[in-house]
Amino acid sequence: xxxxxxxxxxxxxxxxxxxxxxxxxxxxxxxxxxxxxxxxxxxxxxxxxxxxxxxxxxxxxxxxxxxxxxxxxxxxxxxxxxxxxxxxxxxxxxxxxxxxxxxxxxxxxxxxxxxxxxxxxxxxxxxxxxxxxxxxxxxxxxxxxxxxxxxxxxxxxxxxxxxxxxxxxxxxxxxxxxxxxxxxxxxxxxxxxxxxxxxxxxxxxxxxxxxxxxxxxxxxxxxxxxxxxxxxxxxxxxxxxxxxxxxxxxxxxxxxxx
Amino acid sequence: xxxxxxxxxxxxxxxxxxxxxxxxxxxxxxxxxxxxxxxxxxxxxxxxxxxxxxxxxxxxxxxxxxxxxxxxxxxxxxxxxxxxxxxxxxxxxxxxxxxxxxxxxxxxxxxxxxxxxxxxxxxxxxxxxxxxxxxxxxxxxxxxxxxxxxxxxxxxxxxxxxxxxxxxxxxxxxxxxxxxxxxxxxxxxxxxxxxxxxxxxxxxxxxxxxxxxxxxxxxxxxxxxxxxxxxxxxxxxxxxxxxxxxxxxxxxxxxxxxxxxxxxxxxxxxxxxxxxxxxxxxxxxxxxxxxxxxxxxxxxxxxxxxxxxxxxxxxxxxxxxxxxxx
Numbered sequence: 001x002x003x004x005x006x007x008x009x010x011x012x013x014x015x016x017x018x019x020x021x022x023x024x025x026x027x028x029x030x031x032x033x034x035x036x037x038x039x040x041x042x043x044x045x046x047x048x049x050x051x052x053x054x055x056x057x058x059x060x061x062x063x064x065x066x067x068x069x070x071x072x073x074x075x076x077x078x079x080x081x082x083x084x085x086x087x088x089x090x091x092x093x094x095x096x097x098x099x100x101x102x103x104x105x106x107x108x109x110x111x112x113x114x115x116x117x118x119x120x121x122x123x124x125x126x127x128x129x130x131x132x133x134x135x136x137x138x139x140x141x142x143x144x145x146x147x148x149x150x151x152x153x154x155x156x157x158x159x160x161x162x163x164x165x166x167x168x169x170x171x172x173x174x175x176x177x178x179x180x181x182x183x184x185x186x187x188x189x190x191x192x193x194x195x196x197x198x199x200x201x202x203x204x205x206x207x208x209x210x211x212x213x214x215x216x217x218x219x220x221x222x223x224x225x226x227x228x229x230x231x232x233x234x235x236x237x238x239x240x241x242x243x244x245x246x247x248x249x250x251x252x253x254x255x256x257x258x
Numbered sequence: 259x260x261x262x263x264x265x266x267x268x269x270x271x272x273x274x275x276x277x278x279x280x281x282x283x284x285x286x287x288x289x290x291x292x293x294x295x296x297x298x299x300x301x302x303x304x305x306x307x308x309x310x311x312x313x314x315x316x317x318x319x320x321x322x323x324x325x326x327x328x329x330x331x332x333x334x335x336x337x338x339x340x341x342x343x344x345x346x347x348x349x350x351x352x353x354x355x356x357x358x359x360x361x362x363x364x365x366x367x368x369x370x371x372x373x374x375x376x377x378x379x380x381x382x383x384x385x386x387x388x389x390x391x392x393x394x395x396x397x398x399x400x401x402x403x404x405x406x407x408x409x410x411x412x413x414x415x416x417x418x419x420x421x422x423x424x425x426x427x428x429x430x431x432x433x434x435x436x437x438x439x440x441x442x443x444x445x446x447x448x449x450x451x452x453x454x455x456x457x458x459x460x461x462x463x464x465x466x467x468x469x470x471x472x473x474x475x476x477x478x479x480x481x482x483x484x485x486x487x488x489x490x491x492x493x494x495x496x497x498x499x500x501x502x503x504x505x506x507x508x509x510x511x512x513x514x515x516x517x518x519x520x521x522x523x524x525x526x527x528x529x530x531x532x533x534x535x536x537x538x539x540x541x542x543x544x545x546x547x548x549x550x551x552x553x554x555x556x557x558x559x560x561x562x563x564x565x566x567x568x569x570x571x572x573x574x575x576x577x578x579x580x581x582x583x584x
Contacts (some may be wrong), residue, residue, distance in 0.1 A: 078463035092454035105430040116443035
């Protein structure tokens with residue numbers, strides 16, 4: 001079997017006396033679209049934070065393309081091919097939509113500080129390419145018309161899409177989406193599903209997503225892992241997960257909506 | 259070639275005004291004008307730290323003091339003898355070269371101090387960082403006060419008055435141009451991103467460590483240069499010019515102008531330098547009215563004169579506004 005794209009090797013994240021994530025073992029292969037679900041407080045976002053370098057796991061390793069990334073700084077991990085969106089939208093509020101996306105394209109910028117200050121022709125060309133690339137991402141997410149608008153002037157659903165555009169501009173190989181459907185109405189969720197499968201194909205991405213909306217998770221994910229109190233309690237295809245008694249119990253007997 | 263036009267025009271204008279102004283202008287007005295120039299440099303450089311990057315520094319007078327004393331000592335020990343030894347060169351040119359060397363020396367030393375103070379900014383945020391920078395500013399002042407070799411409490415007299423109109427406003431043009439170009443580049447966007455959301459910036463690959471230190475170093479460098487101009491304009495330095503009050507004055511300029519707006523900083527520096535002078539006529543009430551006007555301004559325009567917007571001066575040079583590529 002080939003090396004997985006991302007391998008969580010028994011990661012544990014302990015905050016004082018609290019084990020937010022406990023010995024989670026999980027592998028994601030190139031091209032997969034996998035989901036991470038679990039009740040509130042199960043440690044899903046903590047797993048994301050461990051992958052993206054916001055936290056360093058107290059035990060275990062995170063391997064990306066066969067290299068250890070746990071312990072690296074968040075910005076190096078982002079440049080190395082993993083970008084993310086945030087559960088509670090974190091846009092750069094005083095920048096335009098285009099600039100929000102352009103920030104993420106920044107690591108792929110070549111011109112140095114001196115050429116930027118002197119505005120050399122090389123810098124201008126570089127800047128133009130960067131803006132064009134950022135604009136393309138806006139266009140993919142259907143936000144091209146808002147390029148010059150401040151990010152905060154967008155409607156909620158659009159802000160969620162702008163976060164995805166921003167994450168894509170970093171040219172990731174692995175995209176992490178933290179509750180992309182949170183707060184969206186059914187129709188918007190539907191559109192989001194088409195969008196996610198669309199960008200996955202277009203940019204040949206591997207996607208890991210956290211989601212509460214079961215319709216979305218079950219609808220697009222090929223594989224799902226379930227966390228409860230920081231422990232991985234199940235893993236499998238949507239059909240397997242839906243009928244797994246442990247999962248049903250974790251959700252307190254809540255019937256999993258189809 | 260078009261991009262070299264504005265700098266060349268600026269240099270011509272500066273040379274012409276340099277000759278003209280001291281001859282036709284009332285010396286008092288001229289002094290106020292020069293102080294405006296120095297304050298503009300201070301305000302724009304602090305804006306790089308507080309406005310662009312969102313780091314709350316209140317030790318700007320400290321960097322200014324480092325630059326002022328370092329460049330003054332440089333000129334007294336090395337620059338002035340060097341200028342005198344350049345016999346074949348016209349005097350203003352020789353003095354200009356000596357001043358330039360002193361400003362760079364002062365700026366670099368202040369930048370070094372900025373780097374030192376920038377380091378805690380990687381761990382501290384908001385008010386905690388403010389206290390560190392405040393402490394730094396006071397340490398610098400107290401050290402100067404107690405070192406006899408640089409005059410101590412008596413001050414440092416006899417600095418050659420090399421800072422002419424050309425140099426003060428040349429630096430003004432450079433610092434404004436630099437801040438503007440920075441703001442329109444990917445590096446500027448990285449700074450803005452850190453200001454708006456540091457965690458998101460980092461998760462998107464912005465090296466927040468590098469950029470926060472960069473902002474401090476650049477800001478301190480130009481504060482140091484402003485200090486050097488101040489020293490070579492007044493010919494005399496005293497530690498009491500670099501108290502905490504001076505830092506607050508510069509912060510007031512940045513906040514009043516609008517955090518992150520370069521033209522706002524420039525306007526606010528002009529207004530806040532002129533205001534105390536204009537109010538001299540009301541004698542005892544001067545500082546009361548000054549403070550009242552600040553309060554009224556902040557109530558009516560809490561985002562500052564300009565907010566985060568810029569006055570578009572590009573049109574003056576026939577430049578097109580940067581358009582979004584589609």
